[in-house]
Amino acid sequence: MAPSAVFSSEPVTHQAEPEVVPIPLYEPVKVNASINVVEVVESDDDNESQPAAHAVQPPPVAEVNPWLQLNYVSSSVQEPMSGAKKLRRMLLDTDELIVCPGVYDGLSARTAMELGFNAMYMTGAGTTASRLGQPDLAIAQLHEMRENAEMIANLDPFGPPLIADMDTGYGGPIMAARTVEQYIRAGVAGAHLEDQVLTKRCGHLSGKKVVPREEYISRIRAAHAARVRLQSDFVLIARTDALQSLGYEECIARLRAARDEGADVGLLEGFTSKEQAAQAVRDLAPWPLLLNSVENGKSPTITVDEARKMGFRIMIFSFATLAPAYVAIKETLTRLKTQGVVGTPESITPVTLFEVCGLQHSMSVDINAGGAAFSGGV
Numbered sequence: 573m574a575p576s577a578v579f580s581s582e583p584v585t586h587q588a589e590p591e592v593v594p595i596p597l598y599e600p601v602k603v604n605a606s607i608n609v610v611e612v613v614e615s616d617d618d619n620e621s622q623p624a625a626h627a628v629q630p631p632p633v634a635e636v637n638p639w640l641q642l643n644y645v646s647s648s649v650q651e652p653m654s655g656a657k658k659l660r661r662m663l664l665d666t667d668e669l670i671v672c673p674g675v676y677d678g679l680s681a682r683t684a685m686e687l688g689f690n691a692m693y694m695t696g697a698g699t700t701a702s703r704l705g706q707p708d709l710a711i712a713q714l715h716e717m718r719e720n721a722e723m724i725a726n727l728d729p730f731g732p733p734l735i736a737d738m739d740t741g742y743g744g745p746i747m748a749a750r751t752v753e754q755y756i757r758a759g760v761a762g763a764h765l766e767d768q769v770l771t772k773r774c775g776h777l778s779g780k781k782v783v784p785r786e787e788y789i790s791r792i793r794a795a796h797a798a799r800v801r802l803q804s805d806f807v808l809i810a811r812t813d814a815l816q817s818l819g820y821e822e823c824i825a826r827l828r829a830a831r832d833e834g835a836d837v838g839l840l841e842g843f844t845s846k847e848q849a850a851q852a853v854r855d856l857a858p859w860p861l862l863l864n865s866v867e868n869g870k871s872p873t874i875t876v877d878e879a880r881k882m883g884f885r886i887m888i889f890s891f892a893t894l895a896p897a898y899v900a901i902k903e904t905l906t907r908l909k910t911q912g913v914v915g916t917p918e919s920i921t922p923v924t925l926f927e928v929c930g931l932q933h934s935m936s937v938d939i940n941a942g943g944a945a946f947s948g949g950v
């Protein structure tokens with residue numbers, strides 16, 4: 573017996589379920605132009621203030637605040653193009669090899685920008701090492717990765733696009749989709765999504781395990797759907813780590829399947845020879861491939877020129893800043909320990925380092941706003 577019948581002698585009538593009208597994904601949702609304002613009116617009875625809600629039409633913007641009107645001709649102003657669009661354009665409009673130094677923090681990214689690299693790569697290994705002091709073993713999760721990527725991607729709104737590591741997507745399809753959505757909102761231009769198990773490890777370690785092909789493809793499918801849902805140019809890079817355990821042919825099959833589900837670029841991790849790298853480009857052509865160069869890792873060193881000749885379209889150097897930073901820090905701290913001095917070169921003053929980090933820009937913001945903070949210089 574239905575519970576409602578216990579308390580009522582009336583026949584139970586079920587109301588028809590309201591019809592659910594889905595909001596179309598690709599059409600802008602129309603916002604009702606009227607707004608509810610709460611106006612305070614005096615009550616005659618008890619002289620207490622009572623709020624009363626009225627639906628009113630908002631006045632035209634210019635009446636609310638004339639300063640909200642644009643006072644420039646927008647077509648003459650160059651708006652920052654999203655990193656995703658820039659990266660996609662580079663891939664579509666040129667056949668250049670896009671060289672991305674691996675960066676892991678603000679200073680390494682600023683240094684790459686100072687030298688004019690036209691794209692950058694945020695390494696997950698470097699993010700984990702620098703932010704958490706931990707090895708590349710699935711210890712950094714979505715929020716740490718997203719936060720670091722967002723900071724780097726937004727250092728210069730007109731700057732180079734940032735490709736970021738998104739590891740396994742940090743869970744199943746739901747998390748892969750969530751990661752793509754958060755990366756897009758963070759201004760990340762593209763990211764690679766791999767097929768390792770969630771307890772992943774760096775691609776240049778032994779003992780890697782991968783999930784079954786179907787499970788991997790469901791990650792890719794979800795990531796692609798998220799990109800489409802947000803109507804973003806975000807470049808989805810499918811990475812496979814299956815070479816160690818399942819062999820080359822399975823890697824090619826996985827990358828083909830990922831491509832067919834909408835991945836834009838492929839990444840076969842840990843080539844064992846230069847011939848194998850060149851073969852992968854041929855086997856998947858004309859689909860663009862990314863080459864991960866990790867010196868002293870599992871793969872032979874391939875130079876930028878060699879990768880270009882092989883036909884790769886993107887090349888990332890994961891440890892390009894992390895490894896030398898470690899070497900320089902250790903050498904310096906050894907000097908401090910043994911000789912009692914840091915020994916910084918004379919040309920590197922505090923101002924030099926702050927200039928790398930945008931000192932001039934910050935000062936000009938204050939000066940152009942009429943501030944006097946820097947009238948005496950720095």
Ligand SMILES: C[C@](O)(C(=O)O)[C@H](CC(=O)O)C(=O)O
Pocket residue numbers: 674694695696697698708737773774775776841864866869890891
């Ligand atoms: C590309 C990579 O995912 C990274 O985090 O930079 C690493 C690099 C590394 O740890 O050697 C990877 O190749 O797995």
